[in-house]
Amino acid sequence: MSxxxxxxxxxxxxxxxxxxxxxxxxxxKTLVLEKRPVVGGAAVTEEIFPGFKFSVFSYVVSxxxxxxxxxxxxxxxxxxxxxxxxxxxxxxxxxYLGSWSDPDENRRELCRHSPRDAEAMIQFxxxxxxxxxxxxxxxxMVPPDPASMAPSDLAGLLKLGxxxxxxxxxxxxALFKLMTMSSADYLDEWFEFDPLKATKSASGIIGTFLGxxxxxxxxxxxxxxxGEIDGAFRAWGFQKGGTGAISNSIASAARSFGxxxxxxxxxxxxxxxxxxxxxxxxSSGEEISAPLVISCLDPRRTFTQLVDSRDLPDDLVEGVRxxxxxxxxxxxxxxxxxxxDLTCLPGMxxxxxxxxxxxxxxxxxxxAYDDAKYGEFSRHPYMDIVxxxxxxxxxxxxxxxxxxxxxxxxxxxxxxxxxxAKRDAFGDAVVDTLARYAPNIKSLILHRQVLTPLDIExxxxxxxxxxxxxxxxxHQLFFLRPVPEWAKYNTPIKxxxxxxxxxxxxxxxxxxxxxxxxxxxxxRTP
Ligand SMILES: Cc1cc2nc3c(=O)[nH]c(=O)nc-3n(C[C@H](O)[C@H](O)[C@H](O)COP(=O)(O)OP(=O)(O)OC[C@H]3O[C@@H](n4cnc5c(N)ncnc54)[C@H](O)[C@@H]3O)c2cc1C
Numbered sequence: 001m002s003x004x005x006x007x008x009x010x011x012x013x014x015x016x017x018x019x020x021x022x023x024x025x026x027x028x029k030t031l032v033l034e035k036r037p038v039v040g041g042a043a044v045t046e047e048i049f050p051g052f053k054f055s056v057f058s059y060v061v062s063x064x065x066x067x068x069x070x071x072x073x074x075x076x077x078x079x080x081x082x083x084x085x086x087x088x089x090x091x092x093x094x095x096y097l098g099s100w101s102d103p104d105e106n107r108r109e110l111c112r113h114s115p116r117d118a119e120a121m122i123q124f125x126x127x128x129x130x131x132x133x134x135x136x137x138x139x140x141m142v143p144p145d146p147a148s149m150a151p152s153d154l155a156g157l158l159k160l161g162x163x164x165x166x167x168x169x170x171x172x173x174a175l176f177k178l179m180t181m182s183s184a185d186y187l188d189e190w191f192e193f194d195p196l197k198a199t200k201s202a203s204g205i206i207g208t209f210l211g212x213x214x215x216x217x218x219x220x221x222x223x224x225x226x227g228e229i230d231g232a233f234r235a236w237g238f239q240k241g242g243t244g245a246i247s248n249s250i251a252s253a254a255r256s257f258g259x260x261x262x263x264x265x266x267x268x269x270x271x272x273x274x275x276x277x278x279x280x281x282x283s284s285g286e287e288i289s290a291p292l293v294i295s296c297l298d299p300r301r302t303f304t305q306l307v308d309s310r311d312l313p314d315d316l317v318e319g320v321r322x323x324x325x326x327x328x329x330x331x332x333x334x335x336x337x338x339x340x341d342l343t344c345l346p347g348m349x350x351x352x353x354x355x356x357x358x359x360x361x362x363x364x365x366x367x368a369y370d371d372a373k374y375g376e377f378s379r380h381p382y383m384d385i386v387x388x389x390x391x392x393x394x395x396x397x398x399x400x401x402x403x404x405x406x407x408x409x410x411x412x413x414x415x416x417x418x419x420x421a422k423r424d425a426f427g428d429a430v431v432d433t434l435a436r437y438a439p440n441i442k443s444l445i446l447h448r449q450v451l452t453p454l455d456i457e458x459x460x461x462x463x464x465x466x467x468x469x470x471x472x473x474x475h476q477l478f479f480l481r482p483v484p485e486w487a488k489y490n491t492p493i494k495x496x497x498x499x500x501x502x503x504x505x506x507x508x509x510x511x512x513x514x515x516x517x518x519x520x521x522x523x524r525t526p
Pocket of ligand 1: 010011012013014015016033034035036039040041042043056057058059060061062063265266267268296297329330331406456459460461462466467468469499500501502506507508509510
């Protein structure tokens, strides 16, 4: 006889683990079922090649909500973020643009390229801080439905209206512009130095099928800025042991509150009887019952694979069909025999403990997008590169290194589809591009793992390989994420809930969806 639980969470992504921790902390007997042998979903560390450990997918952290770190006491469970010291953008003329953690050094560096931009950066930094604070309460609230007359929705809308009013006209207008403009247009209003605009606007294209000149990309920029301003770490950092160690710390906290976590336990179906979820059926045939079933999977899997669409209203099924995934990112993980030598900054230096951004100018990024727009991977892609073994030596054997290369764009819907040959060609394009700035890279490569969006989908279950469980575009944010009327973590099937990044406030290692979903469940199912 299967044991009985109060709640079953499908998927041990970091959001599922956060939800499990909060439910267990409230005394609910909670079980997490994870399909893979490891928990973490897109936040996992794996030894892909003997001795070389990789944050296989997500690689840096800043968005993790401070309240979760506090509530779950994550440092006690192993959370330890090491700072990324810098971002260096190699330029085509052999120079570089550096962004350093020391503000004075940073200002001097920017002055070297544009005294005007160095001045503007102070104001820009202040404004982004205000914008992050303006969005902060929204990240922490269950989205009210503007089309509903329910008292809780009206109260939520009133609160939201009051919040926007309190911003004052100037900040509200600035926020509105950020929500609607392209990151390039937005940054054009502030800065003149192209490599600076390119590097900053790159945050606006990560994980989306947008170019820096596409309207809407400025919001993604703000989304990525949030952690730098409001997060616990104030800057992008690297978790000791890789991003899998973040997931493991949350799993450990969940276990400490009594949650059970099973790996190699893929769920085939949610069992629904008379419009109510009563448990799950595993791929092994095992059935486990619970009055609450929570999916940490993306909306497509939650609504069209785990349950029978006939149990759902047509407009919801149609909304999920229209929800945009359009994966656009790839990842290349390299095991290296030594360190890359940048032409613009030769030899060893602090820049190798930070990020290297291949974003020499805005036109470069827009052209990279042009390739993707017409169904090809970028021949010269945007790349965000870190060398985790420089920050945490335990990631690679002594004298060796691991390099993580996040790549944009690799469209899921590639012309002719992805094949092994195309994966190799994509990996070659990435290495060739890097070799333009670090000519010794090819001679250092011991092993190479190339992940296309199709690979990301196959391994993690993220539909179309979208890193955020669906694009962070204005038309699928807040009360529209994932679909209108069902943005409060519940579903039309009683007892069936959703808690993944496909719900408000969206993707990144943030944990906010898992937390909000758990708190809402606890409130509505006493
Ligand atoms: C290549 C890449 C790079 C990224 N880089 C960063 C970064 O540097 N920083 C950052 O903040 N964010 C980054 N992200 C985004 C971030 O990692 C994700 O948005 C976030 O991890 C999603 O978490 P989640 O818990 O909502 O869902 P997921 O991580 O998608 O978790 C879902 C879980 O469900 C499991 N599962 C699927 N099907 C079943 C089933 N049938 N039964 C049981 N279990 C199932 C999956 O194995 C997975 O563990 C990146 C993502 C990718 C893919």
